[in-house]
Amino acid sequence: MKTLHIAFRNIFRNSRRSLMTILAITVSAVAVHLFGGYVANIVYGMQTNYVCDNGHLQVYQEGFFDYGAGNPAAYGISRYQDLIKLITQDPQLKDHITVATPILKFYGIAGNFKKDASKTFFGIGYVPSDLKKMRKWNDYNMKIRKSRLNRIVLSDDDIDGGIIGEGMARMLLLCEELNVKNCKGKLPEKSDQKPAATEDFSFLEESNGLNDIPESTDKRPRLDLLAATAAGAPNIVTMYVNNTEVQGVKALDDNYAAMHISLAQRLLYGKGEKKATGIVIQLRHTKDIPFVKARLEKLFDENRLNLEFKDYTQIVPMYRQVISFLFALFSFIATIMGVIVLFTIINTMTMSVMERVDEIGTIRALGLRRSGILGQFIAEGLLLGVLGATLGTVVSVIAVTGINSAGIMWTPPNYVDPVPLKIMVFLNPFLAPGCWLGLVLLAVASSIFPARKAGKMVIVDALRHV
Amino acid sequence: MNNSEFAVRLTDVKKKYLMGKVEVEALKGVSLQIPIKKFNVIIGPSGSGKTTLLNLLGCIDIPSSGCVEVCGQDIARLSDKQASDFRAENIGFIFQNFNLIPVLSAYENVEYPLLLMKKPAKERRELTLKMLHDVGLSSHKHHRPNELSGGQRQRVAIARALVKGPKLVLADEPTANLDSKTGQSIIDLMYKMQAESHTTFIFSSHDKQVMEHAEKVFEIHDGLLMEERGK
Numbered sequence: 001m002k003t004l005h006i007a008f009r010n011i012f013r014n015s016r017r018s019l020m021t022i023l024a025i026t027v028s029a030v031a032v033h034l035f036g037g038y039v040a041n042i043v044y045g046m047q048t049n050y051v052c053d054n055g056h057l058q059v060y061q062e063g064f065f066d067y068g069a070g071n072p073a074a075y076g077i078s079r080y081q082d083l084i085k086l087i088t089q090d091p092q093l094k095d096h097i098t099v100a101t102p103i104l105k106f107y108g109i110a111g112n113f114k115k116d117a118s119k120t121f122f123g124i125g126y127v128p129s130d131l132k133k134m135r136k137w138n139d140y141n142m143k144i145r146k147s148r149l150n151r152i153v154l155s156d157d158d159i160d161g162g163i164i165g166e167g168m169a170r171m172l173l174l175c176e177e178l179n180v181k182n183c184k185g186k187l188p189e190k191s192d193q194k195p196a197a198t199e200d201f202s203f204l205e206e207s208n209g210l211n212d213i214p215e216s217t218d219k220r221p222r223l224d225l226l227a228a229t230a231a232g233a234p235n236i237v238t239m240y241v242n243n244t245e246v247q248g249v250k251a252l253d254d255n256y257a258a259m260h261i262s263l264a265q266r267l268l269y270g271k272g273e274k275k276a277t278g279i280v281i282q283l284r285h286t287k288d289i290p291f292v293k294a295r296l297e298k299l300f301d302e303n304r305l306n307l308e309f310k311d312y313t314q315i316v317p318m319y320r321q322v323i324s325f326l327f328a329l330f331s332f333i334a335t336i337m338g339v340i341v342l343f344t345i346i347n348t349m350t351m352s353v354m355e356r357v358d359e360i361g362t363i364r365a366l367g368l369r370r371s372g373i374l375g376q377f378i379a380e381g382l383l384l385g386v387l388g389a390t391l392g393t394v395v396s397v398i399a400v401t402g403i404n405s406a407g408i409m410w411t412p413p414n415y416v417d418p419v420p421l422k423i424m425v426f427l428n429p430f431l432a433p434g435c436w437l438g439l440v441l442l443a444v445a446s447s448i449f450p451a452r453k454a455g456k457m458v459i460v461d462a463l464r465h466v
Numbered sequence: 467m468n469n470s471e472f473a474v475r476l477t478d479v480k481k482k483y484l485m486g487k488v489e490v491e492a493l494k495g496v497s498l499q500i501p502i503k504k505f506n507v508i509i510g511p512s513g514s515g516k517t518t519l520l521n522l523l524g525c526i527d528i529p530s531s532g533c534v535e536v537c538g539q540d541i542a543r544l545s546d547k548q549a550s551d552f553r554a555e556n557i558g559f560i561f562q563n564f565n566l567i568p569v570l571s572a573y574e575n576v577e578y579p580l581l582l583m584k585k586p587a588k589e590r591r592e593l594t595l596k597m598l599h600d601v602g603l604s605s606h607k608h609h610r611p612n613e614l615s616g617g618q619r620q621r622v623a624i625a626r627a628l629v630k631g632p633k634l635v636l637a638d639e640p641t642a643n644l645d646s647k648t649g650q651s652i653i654d655l656m657y658k659m660q661a662e663s664h665t666t667f668i669f670s671s672h673d674k675q676v677m678e679h680a681e682k683v684f685e686i687h688d689g690l691l692m693e694e695r696g697k
């Protein structure tokens with residue numbers, strides 16, 4: 001039948017009203033697209049941010065995740081190089097993995113003895129070149145500021161080098177040496193009693209005679225790091241601070257000390273076996289996580305390894321919380337838009353039905369069934385929906401292109417540097433088609449009620465209505 | 467006479483309307499038989515019940531009591547769906563207000579009943595063009611109703627009513643909205659079309675002038691059949 005054809009012409013009968021209706025749908029589509037694309041940007045941005053630094057999965061000695069923070073050294077993975085080989089050379093896994101690298105996390109006390117300052121720190125040792133490689137991960141084509149990639153990291157041959165948080169540098173009175181900003185605050189009054197940690201405990205150094213080396217030629221600020229070895233004995237090493245790196249969370253920034261893994265191993269294991277507390281695994285694509293997890297499970301089982309692994313959403317619960325929060329916001333906006341569309345279409349279609357009472361009577365008299373009338377008006381709702389949703393998609397693309405190329409900068413939650421605002425409508429493959437389909441279905445649903453009203457009309461009364 | 471020779475057979479048909487709480491009896495017990503293939507006229511003053519009667523004959527209404535048989539079919543027994551299909555197949559309507567579908571061209575309006583009957587495209591085209599030619603509107607086939615004069619609109623309506631070759635054509639005061647000259651030409655056209663197609667025509671009017679050529683005339687007054695003339 002020519003139902004759609006007739007519906008199309010009827011829409012343009014009162015073109016102003018139809019246009020307003022279509023625009024209402026368009027605006028809803030644009031709102032949903034823009035907000036959805038913004039949410040996608042935050043979510044995928046957070047993911048990229050995290051995955052660049054911490055990978056997708058981390059493998060630990062069993063129990064580390066729950067108890068490791070109490071005594072990291074005790075949960076060291078021995079012969080971790082073999083484990084990495086096992087993972088990266090597995091025929092099923094090797095194509096999915098970009099980087100698998102050891103890390104060593106621990107706690108200790110850092111002292112700047114020149115200035116009598118010391119404080120506790122959270123230390124992390126990694127392989128500099130591997131981190132550099134991980135930071136290139138950009139599966140979602142996020143616009144990441146160059147500075148992030150170019151950020152000075154350590155180098156593999158600088159085995160005494162380290163990076164500390166800005167807050168940490170401030171508290172260790174390294175403001176001048178490291179060009180730290182915001183160092184204007186008042187320093188604590190010096191008390192007569194020397195803090196315990198400022199005692200020179202160089203004598204603790206396990207390494208044979210490292211201490212005897214004449215004052216190092218290294219010009220970088222020196223920190224002495226004190227920690228308990230795996231065996232429980234105190235140990236100390238010297239770290240030369242390359243630079244500072246602001247951390248997104250102040251608590252971390254005030255305690256952060258990153259270093260070459262071998263320096264951390266020297267501190268924690270002394271002359272004993274060098275271990276790692278975790279293996280960071282970065283995948284080519286996030287969607288491979290379930291597959292890789294299943295394979296790892298099997299691999300560890302077969303090799304009788306007492307290891308556990310966690311993905312990034314398990315390690316950072318906030319990731320999931322942010323997603324559900326944003327999803328709630330998104331649903332809220334989508335619902336409001338949906339209700340507006342619903343009422344607009346019901347209103348338009350009801351008016352259209354009321355204006356065409358005699359026409360309804362006529363075509364019913366000519367022999368169109370009730371269902372035909374129903375179909376006729378639903379077809380009009382459908383067309384309004386299709387036109388509005390399609391126009392909405394087109395306008396969204398234009399708006400998104402405009403916004404994305406406007407170079408607006410913003411700092412997403414948990415970020416350190418501002419990044420260009422990028423609305424990523426098409427990153428989530430379901431957003432645009434889902435929005436389109438949702439609006440069209442909503443338009444159809446909203447026209448059912450007026451259409452039924454039209455279908456139920458008594459022919460004789462409808463014909464008398466002039 | 468047997469059944470098949472009557473297009474319509476009414477037996478003691480009553481039709482009541484409720485206006486608020488008042489009951490209005492528009493037909494007060496009408497019994498009549500309308501022969502097939504003739505030009506029948508129902509005449510009566512305004513408010514006498516002509517439209518009410520034609521609505522029953524057109525299967526768009528049912529009687530309050532009595533029996534209405536159209537083409538041998540008791541219309542009260544039809545479901546809404548069946549009545550729709552019955553109308554699509556058997557009945558052509560010509561309305562006082564033309565009632566063309568405004569978004570369709572003259573051609574499309576005439577074609578519409580054939581679409582309802584799901585006729586194939588080729589047949590639709592042939593029938594539609596022939597019909598438009600017969601009513602003298604070949605040159606106006608792409609005009610929308612609002613681009614046609616009243617007389618032209620009613621011609622389109624006549625073509626629309628006849629295109630499917632219905633058993634019964636009902637015209638409820640089809641000239642009431644036309645000036646007398648145009649009205650006369652519409653009446654002439656209907657007589658001509660009826661003569662050619664041998665379709666049963668039922669034409670209602672309050673104007674006695676129109677019944678010159680009528681083969682059969684029914685006169686109703688105040689819901690009652692007063693007189694029946696013709697063969």
Ligand SMILES: Nc1ncnc2c1ncn2[C@@H]1O[C@H](COP(=O)(O)OP(=O)(O)OP(=O)(O)O)[C@@H](O)[C@H]1O
Pocket residue numbers: 483484485490491492510511512513514515516517518519672
């Ligand atoms: N839906 C209705 N509700 C109430 N009363 C009605 C209704 N339809 C018709 N009537 C009444 O029934 C009577 C007959 O009406 P009808 O329309 O059949 O007359 P008519 O002969 O067609 O008149 P006209 O020549 O003016 O068209 C009138 O008194 C009218 O008021």
Ligand SMILES: [Mg+2]
Pocket residue numbers: 516517518638639
């Ligand atoms: Mg009337």
